[in-house]
Amino acid sequence: MDLLTEFTILVLAAFVGFEVISKVPNTLHTPLMSATNAIHGIVLLGGILVIGASHGAFNKIILVIAVAFGTINVIGGFLVTDRMLEMFKPRKPRKPKSEEAPTSEEAPT
DSSP, X not given: OOHXXXXXXXXHHHHHHHHHHHTSOHHHHHHXXXXXXXXXXXXXXXXXXXXXXXXXXXXXXXXXXXXXXXXXXXXXXHHHHHHHHHTTSXXXXXXXXXXXXXXXXXXXX
């Protein structure tokens, strides 16, 4: 394939991806993002394997940058998932005001 065909495929894929993602309701966005970030871990493993087979300094530098960005994506995805799951945990009950320690304003003089 020539460069123009590859660039056209890239632009069309970006438009299709944007249209698909924009149709996802907000309630499903975070679970889907965490799932795709987990799948991205497989891509990350593939990038690490390709680094071993690559030749040339330029290729290795580009692959290291790609692996670094992939790692950031995977870690960020799991952090978002953890934060999302925190929303569904029950909150600890608050102590009644009578059991709380008095503050400096409430302390007897």
